[in-house]
Amino acid sequence: MDETKALPLISIIVPVYNVKDYVEKCLDSICGQSYTNLEIIVMDDGSTDGSGELCDAYALKDQRVKVIHRDNRGVSTVRNEGLDIAQGEYIGFVDGDDWVDGDMYEFLYELLIVNEADISVCSHYIERPNRRKIKYVSDEVLNLTPRDAIRLLVKDDIVRNYLWDKLFKRELFDGLRFPQNTCFEDMAVMYRVFYRARKVVMKGQPKYHYMMRTDSLIGSKYDPKKEYQMFLAVYEQNRFILEKGIWDETPVFVIRCGIHLIDHIMLVHPSSVTEEIIKNVLVIIRQYDEIKWRQIGIACAVKRWAIYKNLPVYRLVYRFVRSILKSRNHRF
Numbered sequence: 001m002d003e004t005k006a007l008p009l010i011s012i013i014v015p016v017y018n019v020k021d022y023v024e025k026c027l028d029s030i031c032g033q034s035y036t037n038l039e040i041i042v043m044d045d046g047s048t049d050g051s052g053e054l055c056d057a058y059a060l061k062d063q064r065v066k067v068i069h070r071d072n073r074g075v076s077t078v079r080n081e082g083l084d085i086a087q088g089e090y091i092g093f094v095d096g097d098d099w100v101d102g103d104m105y106e107f108l109y110e111l112l113i114v115n116e117a118d119i120s121v122c123s124h125y126i127e128r129p130n131r132r133k134i135k136y137v138s139d140e141v142l143n144l145t146p147r148d149a150i151r152l153l154v155k156d157d158i159v160r161n162y163l164w165d166k167l168f169k170r171e172l173f174d175g176l177r178f179p180q181n182t183c184f185e186d187m188a189v190m191y192r193v194f195y196r197a198r199k200v201v202m203k204g205q206p207k208y209h210y211m212m213r214t215d216s217l218i219g220s221k222y223d224p225k226k227e228y229q230m231f232l233a234v235y236e237q238n239r240f241i242l243e244k245g246i247w248d249e250t251p252v253f254v255i256r257c258g259i260h261l262i263d264h265i266m267l268v269h270p271s272s273v274t275e276e277i278i279k280n281v282l283v284i285i286r287q288y289d290e291i292k293w294r295q296i297g298i299a300c301a302v303k304r305w306a307i308y309k310n311l312p313v314y315r316l317v318y319r320f321v322r323s324i325l326k327s328r329n330h331r332f
Contacts, residue, residue: 007037010105010167011088015075016055016096017045022211027058029099031065035106040065041082042096046072051096076178076185079163083173091170093163097211098127104207108167111201115143118169119194121159121202125209135160138204147246149200150191154237154250158204161187165208172196183226187233191240224265228277231261235284251288255296258285259303266318278311 012030016023030040042059044052044067052069059065068085070078083091090109094100101107104122112120126133136158144152144159152159163186172193178185194200234257238250258281265274285304293301306314 007035007109008089009037009039009087010035010090010092010109011039011041011082011086011170012092012094012105013079013082013086014040014042014094014096015045015078015082016042016047016051017072017075018047018049018051019097020047020049020051020054022097022099023051023054025099026094026096027055027065029102030094031058031062032102033100033105034103035109038064038105039086039088041085042067043078043082044069045075045078046070074180076180076182079185080177083177086170089170091168091173092166094208095164095210097213098164099209099211101207101209105167107203107205107207111141111203112167115141115199115201117143117199117201118172118197119149119200120167121200122165122208123204123206124160124162124165125206127209127211134206136204137206140204142202144200144202146194146197146200149194149197150241151247153191153194154241154247154253159200159202161190162210163190164210168193169197182229182233184230184233187230187237191237195240195244195246222264222268224261224268224274224277227261227264228281231257231281231284249295251291252295255285255288255291255304256300258282259300259307262307263303263318266315267322270315282307 014026014030019026027040027042030038040062042055042065044055046069052067055065055067059067066085068078068081070081079093090112092105092108108120108122111122112118123134123136123138126135142158149159153161161184176189176192176196179188182188231254235254238254241247241250261281262278265278268274296304303314306317
């Protein structure tokens with residue numbers, strides 16, 4: 001990196017909530033970045049385990065670290081406040097229980113500048129106790145129009161609906177904030193941010209370490225209400241993309257996501273909550289009954305037909321088949 005000229009400020013927003021065992025590794029990795037012109041905004045969301053005090057210690061050691069303490073209001077609220085505070089020309093996000101490679105922001109900045117893009121994207125590691133998985137690796141540089149980038153975002157494979165493996169021009173968030181009281185706030189805003197960009201560039205080098213914790217909000221015991229929130233986020237994403245004329249194949253992903261959710265609910269005890277979720281999901285996917293089996297796949301099409309035909313019978317058959325396969329994905 002050329003150090004002979006001043007580098008623009010990058011603001012990194014770090015939401016922290018009861019991650020005492022992880023936050024030091026997180027902040028060490030950010031403070032130790034090879035790209036040094038950073039504003040590190042640590043949003044302590046009412047931690048009760050001492051995480052906030054550890055963050056304060058970093059602020060005393062490194063003047064780039066700003067710690068804001070708030071009552072517990074949720075990750076969307078503190079991310080929004082972080083955006084309001086941020087002074088940087090560019091914005092990055094790191095979760096308080098994750099960490100980044102020492103050159104991640106240098107990598108993302110140079111990728112963005114060289115390719116004259118508004119958003120740069122890297123790949124990531126999925127970290128579990130004693131196990132690491134790389135989601136995607138490639139040396140190819142993908143220069144994407146917003147339409148092409150959004151299509152990849154919908155597929156959620158090469159380009160994922162995450163905040164933290166990306167660097168954004170700050171103005172992309174002007175007037176745009178994260179919705180509150182939802183588990184999938186990344187997905188709810190990512191396509192809108194991509195739509196505002198002139199170009200998105202990706203190089204599939206893993207630089208971010210995503211810690212998969214069983215005690216986290218997403219990694220904890222299966223909750224159909226959380227998966228329903230993800231389904232609604234997919235549906236809203238689909239509506240936006242259809243409205244903007246970006247891609248007419250997005251209903252396929254709504255149907256698949258809805259069938260997937262219903263399958264998971266088949267494996268838990270029926271309740272008024274689960275039955276209401278199923279009812280709402282069916283109302284939505286029935287909007288796209290014109291989508292043929294060739295588009296959604298024969299397995300999904302058969303499931304859709306069986307669910308429409310007789311849900312109680314489908315529940316019995318599905319549970320029986322899964323018991324034979326000895327599925328351990330969800331508890332009955």
